[in-house]
Amino acid sequence: MSTPERVVVVGFGPVAARLVEDLLPAVAAGTLALTVLGAESRAAYNRVLVAEVAVGRTAAGAIALADADELRRAGVDVRLGATVRRVDRSRRRVLLDDGAPVPYDRLVFATGARPILPTLRGLDFAPHAEPRLPEGVAALRDLDDADLLRRVVADGGRAVILGGGVLGVEAALLVQEHGAQAVLVHHGRHPLPRHVDDDAGRLLAHRLCAAGVQLVSEARAVAVQRESDRFAALELADGALVPGDLLVLSVGVRARDELAAGCGLATGNGIHVDGRLRADTEDRVFAIGDCAAVDGARPSGLIGPGWAQAEWLAAYLTRHRTPPVPAPGPADTLPAVPPSASPESVDPLPAASLPAEPPGAILLKARGLDFTSGGDVSPGLWDTDAGGRRVSIWADPQRGAYCKMVTEDGALTGFVALGLPRTAAELVLLYERGRELPADRTTLFRLEDPVAAPAAEPGPDEVLCRCSGATHGQVATARETGCTTVEEVGRACRAGTGCGGCRDRIEAVLRAAAREPVGV
Ligand SMILES: Cc1cc2nc3c(=O)[nH]c(=O)nc-3n(C[C@H](O)[C@H](O)[C@H](O)COP(=O)(O)OP(=O)(O)OC[C@H]3O[C@@H](n4cnc5c(N)ncnc54)[C@H](O)[C@@H]3O)c2cc1C
Numbered sequence: 001m002s003t004p005e006r007v008v009v010v011g012f013g014p015v016a017a018r019l020v021e022d023l024l025p026a027v028a029a030g031t032l033a034l035t036v037l038g039a040e041s042r043a044a045y046n047r048v049l050v051a052e053v054a055v056g057r058t059a060a061g062a063i064a065l066a067d068a069d070e071l072r073r074a075g076v077d078v079r080l081g082a083t084v085r086r087v088d089r090s091r092r093r094v095l096l097d098d099g100a101p102v103p104y105d106r107l108v109f110a111t112g113a114r115p116i117l118p119t120l121r122g123l124d125f126a127p128h129a130e131p132r133l134p135e136g137v138a139a140l141r142d143l144d145d146a147d148l149l150r151r152v153v154a155d156g157g158r159a160v161i162l163g164g165g166v167l168g169v170e171a172a173l174l175v176q177e178h179g180a181q182a183v184l185v186h187h188g189r190h191p192l193p194r195h196v197d198d199d200a201g202r203l204l205a206h207r208l209c210a211a212g213v214q215l216v217s218e219a220r221a222v223a224v225q226r227e228s229d230r231f232a233a234l235e236l237a238d239g240a241l242v243p244g245d246l247l248v249l250s251v252g253v254r255a256r257d258e259l260a261a262g263c264g265l266a267t268g269n270g271i272h273v274d275g276r277l278r279a280d281t282e283d284r285v286f287a288i289g290d291c292a293a294v295d296g297a298r299p300s301g302l303i304g305p306g307w308a309q310a311e312w313l314a315a316y317l318t319r320h321r322t323p324p325v326p327a328p329g330p331a332d333t334l335p336a337v338p339p340s341a342s343p344e345s346v347d348p349l350p351a352a353s354l355p356a357e358p359p360g361a362i363l364l365k366a367r368g369l370d371f372t373s374g375g376d377v378s379p380g381l382w383d384t385d386a387g388g389r390r391v392s393i394w395a396d397p398q399r400g401a402y403c404k405m406v407t408e409d410g411a412l413t414g415f416v417a418l419g420l421p422r423t424a425a426e427l428v429l430l431y432e433r434g435r436e437l438p439a440d441r442t443t444l445f446r447l448e449d450p451v452a453a454p455a456a457e458p459g460p461d462e463v464l465c466r467c468s469g470a471t472h473g474q475v476a477t478a479r480e481t482g483c484t485t486v487e488e489v490g491r492a493c494r495a496g497t498g499c500g501g502c503r504d505r506i507e508a509v510l511r512a513a514a515r516e517p518v519g520v
Contacts, residue, residue: 004030004031004032004033005032005033005106005321006033006035006103006104006105006106007032007033007034007035007105007107007108007317008035008036008037008094008102008106008107008108009034009035009037009110010084010087010094010108010109010110010111011037011039011109011110011111011256011289011291012036012037012038012039012040012043012044012066012078013038013047013112013289013290014044014047014048014065014289014306014307015110015112015288015289015290015303015306015307015309015310016036016038016044016108016110016288016289016310017044017065017066018065018306018307018310018311018314019108019288019310019313019314020034020036020066020071020076021066022310022314022315023314024071024074024076025318026317026318027075027076028074031318032317032318033077034075034076034077035077035078035079035102036071036076036077036078036079037079037082037084037094037096038078038079038080038081038082039082039084040080040081040142040143041081042064042080042143043064043065043066043067043068043071043078043080044064044065044066045060045064045065045143046064046065046303046497046498047141047142048303048467048498048499049063049499049500050063050141050142050143050146051140051146051167051170051171051174053143053146053150054140054145054146054147054149054150054153054171054174055149055150055175055177056153056154056178057174057178060143068080079096082096082097083096083097084096084097084102084259085259086263087107087259087260087262087263088263089263089285091103092104092107092284105284105322106284106285106286106317106322107284107285108285108286108287108288108313109257109259109260109271109285109287109288109291109292110287110288110289110291111255111256111257111259111260111291112255112256112289112290112291113253113254113290113301114141114253114254115139115141115250115251115252115253115254116251116252116254117131117133117139118221118251120222120223120224121222121223121224121235122134122224122225122226123224134224134226134230134231135229135230135231136148136226136230136231136232136245136246136247137231137246137247138246138248138249139248139250140171140248140249140250149171149246149248152175152180152245153175153178153180155180155245156179156180157180157181157244157245158180158181158183158243158244158245158246159180159181159182159183159244159245159246159248160185160233160234160243160246160247160248161175161182161183161184161185161250162185162186162247162248162250162251163185163186163249163250163251163252164184164185164186164188164190164191164193165191165192165194165250165252166192166362166364167250168184168186168248168250169184169191169192169208169364169366170364170365170366171248171250173208173211173213173366173367173369174366176211176212176213177211177367181212181214182212182213182214183213183214183215183242184208184213184214184215185216185221185234185236186215186216186217186219187218187219187220188201188218189201189202189217189218190204190205190215190217191204191205191215192204192371195377195416196373196377196416197377197378197380197404197416199393199402199404200377200402200404200416200418203395203400203402203418205217206397206400207369207400207418207419208369211369216236219236219242220236220237221234221235221236222235222236222237223235224247231244231245231246231247234247253301255267255269255270255271255290255291255292255293255298255299256290256291257269257270257271257291257293260279260291265280265285266279268293269293269298269299270287270291270292270293270298270299271287271292271293272296273286273287273292273293273294273295274294275295276316277294277309277312277316283322284322286313288306288309288313289306289309290306292306292309294309300360302360302467303467304360304466304467304468304469304498307467307468307469307498308469360374360432360466361373361374361415361427361428361431361432362374363428363501365500365501370417370418370419370420370421370424371416371417372415372417372425372427372428373415373416374414374427374428374431374432375406375413375414375415376406376413376414377404377406377415378414379391379406379414381393387408388408388409389406389407389408389413390407390408391404391406391407392404392405392407392437392441393405394441394442394445396419400418400419401418401419401420402416402417402419402420403416403418403427404416404417405427405437405441407436407437410436410437410439411434411435411436411437412427412430412431412435412437414431415431420445422447422448422450423444423445423448426444427444458472460472460473460476461473464495464502464505464506464509465494465497465498465502466502467497467498467499467501467502468494468495468496468497470494470495470496472509474493474495475489475495475506475509476509477492477493478492479509479513483510484510484514485510486503486506486507486510489506489510
């Protein structure tokens with residue numbers, strides 16, 4: 001048997017976890033020697049759900065995506081609390097923070113993203129040092145941050161959330177729902193400025209206030225004020241103070257690409273990779289997930305595309321061995337790289353799936369506030385310079401419902417829907433497939449009445465879980481093979497294992513099966 005190829009994965013987040021899981025058969029077969037190096041002290045967990053852990057809706061253990069001991073028993077070299085400080089491509093090895101070298105034949109960056117830290121007085125970091133937030137300030141990216149927020153929520157305290165984007169709004173609603181006070185400080189007249197027009201924004205703001213969230217709008221934060229070295233208040237440009245027990249920073253994320261930049265790879269808004277996820281020209285270095293800029297596009301910041309990339313790369317690494325070493329050099333001091341033995345040198349895999357074009361719709365993870373949006377909703381109803389785009393609006397503010405649709409040649413190019421869950425689900429499908437809207441738009445709103453418009457049976461190939469890509473057909477098969485809970489379905493076909501937004505639909509499939517007469 002030939003020497004196993006050494007694959008080293010830097011980072012152990014959700015995307016690396018999927019790659020590792022899919023490479024296990026090759027490890028078992030002895031063709032790959034797999035090492036995964038994670039800076040966090042825990043094995044991968046579902047980061048999408050850290051806010052749910054923070055408010056006590058779920059436990060940290062319940063969002064685990066990997067078990068380090070189990071992986072070690074399966075032959076994977078798992079190292080936790082291991083931060084890679086440098087990559088030495090000429091010698092094909094990475095160096096850990098304690099200086100230990102880890103050699104590789106192939107290297108995968110899965111270093112994800114880090115929160116952007118705003119420029120505020122009181123948040124001053126030493127140049128070139130890993131930034132350390134003061135006590136009482138968190139970024140809600142990992143389980144340690146969740147722990148800080150959990151204490152404030154358990155005490156019914158006051159969390160000041162800076163940033164009115166999707167994660168900020170979701171966090172504010174969760175905090176409020178679980179008995180603490182959320183104060184959302186944001187630029188602009190209303191939260192989610194990139195996803196709403198003015199009317200939807202006003203209705204959204206109204207719904208947030210009705211849920212108890214305090215909004216501080218059109219605010220520019222300038223400083224963090226501390227008392228006894230702990231966060232005490234956020235200072236705004238007009239001198240106003242927003243006091244609280246915890247400041248949650250939610251102003252965006254940035255790809256962690258500095259390690260790749262440091263070893264000479266092309267970076268800038270992520271590690272530049274081609275359609276085959278290659279960061280170099282030698283087919284040795286790859287990047288996936290939140291750190292990867294595929295074919296010049298920014299990382300999507302979503303778990304679904306990262307999982308699709310991990311799945312693709314696992315298949316690629318399993319089928320393709322590294323090419324022979326091209327020229328003698330320092331790398332020759334390392335054990336020889338196995339030759340490119342495979343007759344499949346001509347890649348039988350299509351290029352890795354690129355981020356959806358147009359960018360996918362966003363669905364807010366918030367109970368009781370059905371907010372969905374996609375594309376550009378900026379054109380106004382009466383705009384004459386909207387470049388051929390047409391706008392339809394339907395609103396019922398008393399019921400908390402609003403919908404705006406922007407079309408070009410009949411096809412949906414942008415929409416925002418609030419308080420209209422069934423209409424929104426249909427609009428997501430039409431938007432992501434670039435389909436034409438019905439000429440009579442009011443038919444879409446009739447979908448809200450399940451009696452008048454029973455939902456059409458989805459086809460087996462229709463995607464049910466946007467994160468994992470699992471289809472209705474796969475969920476039906478899981479059900480037919482005996483799965484009776486969402487968790488069992490998740491283990492069978494991965495549906496429902498990402499953001500959890502499809503759990504209701506999986507439950508509906510399971511309930512419908514339970515009602516079916518036996519023996520028919
Ligand atoms: C609160 C919150 C809510 C979210 N909600 C959604 C949602 O609803 N839907 C959705 O699709 N996505 C959502 N996301 C985004 C989703 O979590 C990310 O897309 C996903 O985590 C990306 O996975 P990743 O493995 O690429 O990177 P990450 O999850 O960032 O993991 C990267 C890992 O690599 C480690 N690492 C970095 N550098 C090094 C190094 N030098 N050495 C060793 N280890 C290193 C990091 O410590 C980290 O553990 C949410 C994220 C957050 C924080």
